Amino acid sequence: MRADIKIKVCMGPSGIATGGADVIEAFKNEINSIGKKAIIEERCSLHQVGCLGFCAKDVLVEVVVDGKKTIYEYVKPGMVSRIVKEHILEGNPVTEWIAGEEYYNFHKKQIKVVLSNCGEIDPEDINAYLAVGGYEAARMALTLMSPEEIVEVVKSSNLRGRGGAGFPTGLKWDLSLKIKSDVKYVICNGDEGDPGAFMDRSVMEGDPHSVIEGMIICAKAIGSHQGYIYVRAEYPLAVKRLQIAINQCYEAGLLGENILGTGFDFDLKIYQGAGAFVCGEATALMRSIEGKRGMPTPKLWRSAEKGLWEKPTVLNNVETFANIPRIILKGADWYSSLGTERSGGTKVFALTGKMKNAGLIEVPLGITLREIIYDIGGGIENGRAFKAVQTGGPSGGCIPAELLDIEVDYESLALVGSIMGSGGMVVLDETDCMVDIAKFFLEFTQAESCGKCIPCRVGTKRMLEILNRITVGNAKEGDIELLEELGQDIKVTSLCGLGLTAPNPVLSTIRYFRNEYEAHIKDKKCPAAVCKDLITFSILEEFCNGCGACKRACPADAIIGKRKKIHKIDPEPCIKCGTCFDVCKFNAIMKM
Amino acid sequence: MVTLTIDGKKVTVRKLSTVLDAARKLNIPIPTLCHHPELSPYGGCRLCIIEIKDLARPVTACTTFAREGMEVITTSPYLEKLRKTTLELLLSDHPNDCMVCERAGDCTLQELAYFYDIRENRFVGEKRPFIKKDENPFVERAMEKCILCGQCVRVCDEIQGVGAIDFAYRGLKTKICPPFEKDLDCEFCGQCVAVCPTGALTGKMWAQKGRQQDVRTVDTVCPYCGCGCNISLHVRRNEVIRVSSKEDTINEGWLCAKGRFGYEFIHNSDRLTKPLIRISPKEGFEFSSQSPSFNPPPGKGGNGGVRSSPLTPHNSRFKEVSWDEAFDYIAKRLKEIKDSYGPDSIGGLSSARCTNEENFLFQKFIRAVIGTNNVDHCARY
Numbered sequence: 014m015r016a017d018i019k020i021k022v023c024m025g026p027s028g029i030a031t032g033g034a035d036v037i038e039a040f041k042n043e044i045n046s047i048g049k050k051a052i053i054e055e056r057c058s059l060h061q062v063g064c065l066g067f068c069a070k071d072v073l074v075e076v077v078v079d080g081k082k083t084i085y086e087y088v089k090p091g092m093v094s095r096i097v098k099e100h101i102l103e104g105n106p107v108t109e110w111i112a113g114e115e116y117y118n119f120h121k122k123q124i125k126v127v128l129s130n131c132g133e134i135d136p137e138d139i140n141a142y143l144a145v146g147g148y149e150a151a152r153m154a155l156t157l158m159s160p161e162e163i164v165e166v167v168k169s170s171n172l173r174g175r176g177g178a179g180f181p182t183g184l185k186w187d188l189s190l191k192i193k194s195d196v197k198y199v200i201c202n203g204d205e206g207d208p209g210a211f212m213d214r215s216v217m218e219g220d221p222h223s224v225i226e227g228m229i230i231c232a233k234a235i236g237s238h239q240g241y242i243y244v245r246a247e248y249p250l251a252v253k254r255l256q257i258a259i260n261q262c263y264e265a266g267l268l269g270e271n272i273l274g275t276g277f278d279f280d281l282k283i284y285q286g287a288g289a290f291v292c293g294e295a296t297a298l299m300r301s302i303e304g305k306r307g308m309p310t311p312k313l314w315r316s317a318e319k320g321l322w323e324k325p326t327v328l329n330n331v332e333t334f335a336n337i338p339r340i341i342l343k344g345a346d347w348y349s350s351l352g353t354e355r356s357g358g359t360k361v362f363a364l365t366g367k368m369k370n371a372g373l374i375e376v377p378l379g380i381t382l383r384e385i386i387y388d389i390g391g392g393i394e395n396g397r398a399f400k401a402v403q404t405g406g407p408s409g410g411c412i413p414a415e416l417l418d419i420e421v422d423y424e425s426l427a428l429v430g431s432i433m434g435s436g437g438m439v440v441l442d443e444t445d446c447m448v449d450i451a452k453f454f455l456e457f458t459q460a461e462s463c464g465k466c467i468p469c470r471v472g473t474k475r476m477l478e479i480l481n482r483i484t485v486g487n488a489k490e491g492d493i494e495l496l497e498e499l500g501q502d503i504k505v506t507s508l509c510g511l512g513l514t515a516p517n518p519v520l521s522t523i524r525y526f527r528n529e530y531e532a533h534i535k536d537k538k539c540p541a542a543v544c545k546d547l548i549t550f551s552i553l554e555e556f557c558n559g560c561g562a563c564k565r566a567c568p569a570d571a572i573i574g575k576r577k578k579i580h581k582i583d584p585e586p587c588i589k590c591g592t593c594f595d596v597c598k599f600n601a602i603m604k605m
Numbered sequence: 606m607v608t609l610t611i612d613g614k615k616v617t618v619r620k621l622s623t624v625l626d627a628a629r630k631l632n633i634p635i636p637t638l639c640h641h642p643e644l645s646p647y648g649g650c651r652l653c654i655i656e657i658k659d660l661a662r663p664v665t666a667c668t669t670f671a672r673e674g675m676e677v678i679t680t681s682p683y684l685e686k687l688r689k690t691t692l693e694l695l696l697s698d699h700p701n702d703c704m705v706c707e708r709a710g711d712c713t714l715q716e717l718a719y720f721y722d723i724r725e726n727r728f729v730g731e732k733r734p735f736i737k738k739d740e741n742p743f744v745e746r747a748m749e750k751c752i753l754c755g756q757c758v759r760v761c762d763e764i765q766g767v768g769a770i771d772f773a774y775r776g777l778k779t780k781i782c783p784p785f786e787k788d789l790d791c792e793f794c795g796q797c798v799a800v801c802p803t804g805a806l807t808g809k810m811w812a813q814k815g816r817q818q819d820v821r822t823v824d825t826v827c828p829y830c831g832c833g834c835n836i837s838l839h840v841r842r843n844e845v846i847r848v849s850s851k852e853d854t855i856n857e858g859w860l861c862a863k864g865r866f867g868y869e870f871i872h873n874s875d876r877l878t879k880p881l882i883r884i885s886p887k888e889g890f891e892f893s894s895q896s897p898s899f900n901p902p903p904g905k906g907g908n909g910g911v912r913s914s915p916l917t918p919h920n921s922r923f924k925e926v927s928w929d930e931a932f933d934y935i936a937k938r939l940k941e942i943k944d945s946y947g948p949d950s951i952g953g954l955s956s957a958r959c960t961n962e963e964n965f966l967f968q969k970f971i972r973a974v975i976g977t978n979n980v981d982h983c984a985r986y
Contacts, residue, residue, distance in 0.1 A: 313668055467651055474731065508651065
């Protein structure tokens with residue numbers, strides 16, 4: 014019997030977390046019991062939101078019957094039998110479970126370049142990649158193009174480094190190409206470490222061959238015969254899939270000696286990082302590959318001149334490399350037309366936070382933040398008010414509502430005190446305290462500082478201590494100014510990108526939300542009611558009906574009151590955990 | 606060669622010189638804590654920041670190559686403010702116990718704090734704790750004073766080739782330690798001690814022996830091996846309390862464990878300071894001198910480290926004599942032996958603690974005067 018039924022179940026982290034494995038199991042049992050033949054796949058294995066989109070609606074299941082796609086959202090194992098019975102056997106899709114308008118809106122403004130294969134093809138099968146035109150670009154580059162021509166195409170595509178700094182990729186390759194050396198290296202930076210970022214991870218896990226192909230093209234362009242992919246060991250699936258892809262390439266003659274019979278040699282190895290955030294910095298990453306402590310070294314030379322083992326090196330981000338094959342195939346004009354004048358192409362963002370549709374998106378550069386957050390992200394969940402969006406991870410800043418209409422590109426984000434970064438985007442709503450957010454990011458950078466230079470090692474710690482003072486109500490007048498001054502000095506004197514950008518979350522929140530800082534210091538109040546030391550919980554008598562839910566839930570036995578009588582919170586034992594606030598169905602708990 | 610302008614003064618330096626090199630050539634002071642001319646550029650202390658025309662942001666002089674036509678400013682109110690902030694940060698994580706610190710008066714950090722007039726600190730906060738360990742007799746590590754300039758790590762790796770220490774941990778917890786934070790167990794050359802700009806690394810044996818200002822330095826040559834390293838003895842009240850070496854010497858300021866820490870013999874109670882003649886207990890011996898036989902005072906052995914005792918077979922007795930008497934006696938006996946048994950019956954052993962010149966003269970004496978090639982020395986002729 015012809016297998017004309019395909020069932021694709023999302024098995025990304027959120028797919029798994031919401032029970033994807035059980036859903037697959039249920040489908041298998043159900044299909045077996047009715048005796049039909051079907052292909053059941055784990056489709057979006059780990060965050061390939063490119064396809065089934067968005068994690069917020071997991072488990073997403075795509076059912077294809079005779080080529081007709083139907084997508085179900087929020088699938089639970091219990092729903093499977095009805096889907097199989099009505100849809101597969103009787104041909105009537107279960108309409109009430111089909112993904113609604115939101116699902117399609119999520120994809121409307123996106124343009125998939127880097128993510129075009131993610132979720133569409135099996136990342137562990139080179140043939141799947143070859144079937145969608147994979148390694149065609151590498152073949153073109155190796156057989157038809159000179160290094161200069163490749164560099165020229167990349168240059169005119171306006172592609173800029175997707176790791177965050179936005180250095181023009183073509184220029185970087187050009188510098189390296191012009192340096193004469195027998196040994197040159199190509200390195201792919203897969204050490205994605207920003208909290209809330211999973212762009213590179215998705216590409217490495219969902220389409221590893223595109224990264225390898227990009228690296229082969231780069232190797233040809235600069236004349237390198239050895240490449241490294243630096244992946245953090247916390248991404249075991251990415252490491253596994255990349256290794257499978259590399260092995261397949263060696264078997265297929267796409268890596269190793271005499272690639273595709275062209276006489277060009279290129280070897281590729283994976284190097285696993287031990288999880289230091291700072292190893293995402295180019296020089297620290299290279300020291301790490303050399304076996305030294307991952308610590309940034311002064312840039313007396315450009316990496317293009319003396320990088321890894323003092324040899325000319327091109328280091329690009331995963332997403333940058335994944336763009337290359339598409340640029341070579343479709344042309345520089347096509348790519349540059351997607352973006353703005355100064356930054357070509359699309360950018361992948363990891364959209365997280367207080368938004369309805371969290372997930373991984375790819376949008377053309379120049380799109381506004383409003384479009385991303387409201388059109389794609391579907392706005393703020395629970396009807397709350399938008400407060401700020403944090404871009405660029407711990408190196409970036411918070412952008413307030415009044416600046417939502419700025420275009421997303423390297424320059425305009427820098428202008429408002431943030432950065433593009435690698436593509437993390439955390440949306441904050443009115444229940445987020447900006448001082449607390451700044452503290453969270455600074456805690457991260459402080460803990461991840463390599464300790465080499467004084468401003469970063471000690472300076473960020475002192476800033477963090479001031480922020481701590483503010484959030485517990487011990488701050489004094491002048492602390493905001495001290496924070497600003499110290500932050501500005503750190504931004505000038507630090508050695509590497511980590512220190513130079515570490516004060517950004519603090520400085521940008523002071524810039525746009527100074528009143529919140531002042532409220533903490535002068536009024537000893539946290540306007541968003543987040544900072545525990547500055548808030549108190551109390552019960553509003555007019556709303557309390559004495560149900561006792563809060564009393565039962567309180568872990569500190571701080572709530573007193575008889576059943577059906579108004580309850581009270583004893584401030585002494587209260588640990589301000591907020592459990593009562595969450596469990597009360599009558600909005601009788603007040604937090605301020 | 607490239608020519609650049611620093612603070613309005615023109616200077617020509619070799620290609621691949623750093624701006625810091627060029628400024629030092631002009632004698633323009635730029636504060637540094639992590640820089641060492643013999644070690645690789647580090648760029649960690651951020652004190653040598655300078656402004657270069659047409660560059661948006663200050664850069665560090667130690668990690669910037671001098672380029673033709675570059676216009677550099679090494680000092681301005683803004684730069685000094687940045688330096689002061691960095692120093693304040695550094696001092697906020699420092700014990701600031703200069704009053705009892707071994708390096709007071711000889712400490713780069715202390716000097717900078719003085720010049721930048723840092724009396725109060727805007728930044729107060731957590732400091733790194735350090736639990737003292739180390740059983741070794743040479744290197745004292747007070748790592749709470751460490752400013753993480755990394756000079757010790759680099760000297761150990763780049764000059765000594767040992768790599769006994771490196772950075773560990775991240776953030777404010779960053780520290781320099783041996784692998785797995787074990788006790789220091791290296792060859793104890795003390796190069797790290799020599800380059801440490803603060804009191805974090807000092808010699809255990811020179812603790813509380815005297816600080817820099819009441820010490821006289823005497824330049825001499827190391828008495829150990831044939832390398833002939835130049836050393837400086839730090840002398841206080843006629844006692845050698847420390848040994849160091851200067852950078853502009855044949856050994857570029859580097860020393861080994863023996864040269865740096867092995868100076869105790871100078872004031873050792875076992876050391877011979879006058880000629881003694883050993884008298885065989887059986888035969889006794891006649892001296893031209895009238896003085897009676899001499900027993901060394903207790904503790905003054907001079908017997909290969911074996912204390913003389915009436916009960917041992919080495920029951921020798923020593924007689925203190927003048928140099929003239931000693932030489933006469935040596936000449937007389939050598940002559941007698943040579944006449945009776947021939948020159949090859951004599952052999953000479955010289956000391957590695959003699960200078961090269963002395964050792965040369967000694968072998969010359971044995972070969973030319975005695976007439977034998979039986980001459981040797983622990984570092985070999």
